[in-house]
Amino acid sequence: MLDFSILTNHLPEYGEGFLNTIKASVFALLGSFVLGTIIAVFRISGFKPLRLIGAAYVEFIRNIPILIVVLFFFLGLPSLGFKLDGFQAGTLGLTVYTAAFIAEAIRAGIQSVPAGQTEAARSSGMTYMQTMLHVVLPQAIKLVIPPLSNQFINLIKNSSVLTIVSGFDLMYFADIISSETYVTFSTYIFAAVFYLLLTLPLSFAALALEKRLARSA
């Protein structure tokens, strides 16, 4: 049933797609970590307009499909004069979308750091920024790692939407292979195996990490 010649004859295409999927996921993870941290800090800031902006971002983005965000960068921005290719638009879309979920994970982490820590830091003369950077965030990060690793798995799976905007990811190349060979079943089984090569080890690692942190807490 499985045609292994598909895999052996098209290894370069699979390889390129596989690398692009990893690239998009890693770029988006780094970008959404930075953006997510900023939004999390907005959400707990003492300044109400910032809190509202943070809440609006998280609630809006979390409740709309990722494809809308990706299409905004792919179809919406060009109509305003900014042209992006499928990979760039897809990666930006993934970043903006995932940032909302990461912001919530970071906010939960920050709020779990006892208020006494902030009060002590502020009364020893640190500014709000210094308190965040040197006292609160380093402690919060421990609690944030397990949800972050789950978000990374979601990112890898979600990166397949790049296909819809021709973003050169793994599924896009599977599409190219199947339209050349007219073999869909085997082509997509191998594509699925490549995805599992990325997501399964991460899932098991995330689970082990969660168990370890649960024991140490």
Add this chain to the structure above:
Amino acid sequence: MDFAGAYSPDNLRFLADGLKLTLYVAAVSIVLSFVFGTIVGTLRYMRVPVLSPVLAVIVETLRNLPLLLIIFFIQFALPEIGFKFTVTAGVITALTLFEAAMISEIVRAGLQSIPKGQTEAARSSGLGTYQTLRYIVLPQGLRRMVPPLVSQFISLLKDTSLAVIVALAELMHNAQIVMAQNHNYPIPILLLIALVYFAINYTLSLLSRRLEARTT
């Protein structure tokens, strides 16, 4: 940007048709994935020999694959080995498989969160395995599962948009057709459908919060 042109009565009617199919596909998939997810999650919780490990492999495989790939696979790869689906049935099957795998994990975690003493007490007062599950563990577990279940249903509703890859005439697909008419349409149309998805999902999440406040 051309809001007036993008929101013409014809376009709005076309989008409303898409929304109807989105809601239909989501509703059917929610019911089916809840039923199958609860069965699979309960079987895994009960550690049935042979069956539970087999289910574990299937669940982990489905959960770790992109849903987009599953939708595409069912529509275009399965016919090669003799399984043909209409587009709507194919998408509902894909959504049900994927979301049932997710829901089974929520159910399993919910059941496992019930203290062992509850089961032991039930068993020692003479209840059978099934009775213990039905009257002691499930009622308590289900209550804890409400918030994660509702967020999974919200995910499902968002995920129906991935059916554009098999050209199911749901909201996102119809929006793409409208956007292709004119290069001034994408932003108004994306904004409109974003607000539609948001309104439905945000209402669901508010309901979930209220339900949670009542049960705890």
